[in-house]
Amino acid sequence: AQSVTQLGSHVSVSEGALVLLRCNYSSSVPPYLFWYVQYPNQGLQLLLKYTSAATLVKGINGFEAEFKKSETSFHLTKPSAHMSDAAEYFCAVSDLNTGNQFYFGTGTSLTVIP
Amino acid sequence: GAGVSQSPSNKVTEKGKDVELRCDPISGHTALYWYRQSLGQGLEFLIYFQGNSAPDKSGLPSDRFSAERTGGSVSTLTIQRTQQEDSAVYLCASSQNQGITEAFFGQGTRLTVV
Numbered sequence: 001a002q003s004v005t006q007l008g009s010h011v012s013v014s015e016g017a018l019v020l021l022r023c024n025y026s027s028s029v030p031p032y033l034f035w036y037v038q039y040p041n042q043g044l045q046l047l048l049k050y051t052s053a054a055t056l057v058k059g060i061n062g063f064e065a066e067f068k069k070s071e072t073s074f075h076l077t078k079p080s081a082h083m084s085d086a087a088e089y090f091c092a093v094s095d096l097n098t099g100n101q102f103y104f105g106t107g108t109s110l111t112v113i114p
Numbered sequence: 115g116a117g118v119s120q121s122p123s124n125k126v127t128e129k130g131k132d133v134e135l136r137c138d139p140i141s142g143h144t145a146l147y148w149y150r151q152s153l154g155q156g157l158e159f160l161i162y163f164q165g166n167s168a169p170d171k172s173g174l175p176s177d178r179f180s181a182e183r184t185g186g187s188v189s190t191l192t193i194q195r196t197q198q199e200d201s202a203v204y205l206c207a208s209s210q211n212q213g214i215t216e217a218f219f220g221q222g223t224r225l226t227v228v
């Protein structure tokens with residue numbers, strides 16, 4: 001069965017510091033992986049996705065994530081946090097076995113300290 | 115339309131009443147999902163429609179919840195005899211057919227049961 005684990009339900013970083021949000025997945029076949037961001041009172045917006053091309057994926061707003069098969073991880077990073085990055089972040093996994101079904105992690109709330 | 119549209123954006127209802135939540139997916143998207151997000155919680159999968167296949171209803175929390183999708187497009191989520199624990203944001207998403215493309219989310223319907 002597919003699943004996603006996001007370590008750390010709350011992460012705080014200082015403005016300008018590195019952002020690292022962790023995501024580990026389980027999947028019996030090559031996965032497709034996604035990071036979504038949710039700003040207050042809004043729906044989810046796609047940040048980036050991995051679909052078996054380059055393992056380092058660049059997304060919007062300066063975020064990137066690296067697919068590491070050996071570690072079953074897809075951690076989200078940004079070199080320098082901005083106040084506007086404060087939001088909820090969700091990792092999701094899908095694969096052909098699930099027929100396009102998406103499985104979401106429980107989310108990580110990012111706080112940026114000025 | 116340009117994006118996934120959900121209506122109403124907010125709904126306040128009395129305990130015991132029935133409610134209907136509507137989702138208009140992106141035109142041409144064959145997959146449609148409903149999720150529930152309670153305050154400070156992650157995404158809870160409710161139901162998934164894929165084309166003309168039987169929907170995956172495995173996430174519906176009780177028989178008070180039902181959903182249909184007419185003509186492969188618009189979907190309605192119905193909650194009968196609402197309870198206070200049904201209060202949450204209900205998110206709808208759609209995606210293209212199998213091939214693992216990202217899900218596009220609507221802004222959600224905030225349901226409050228008083």
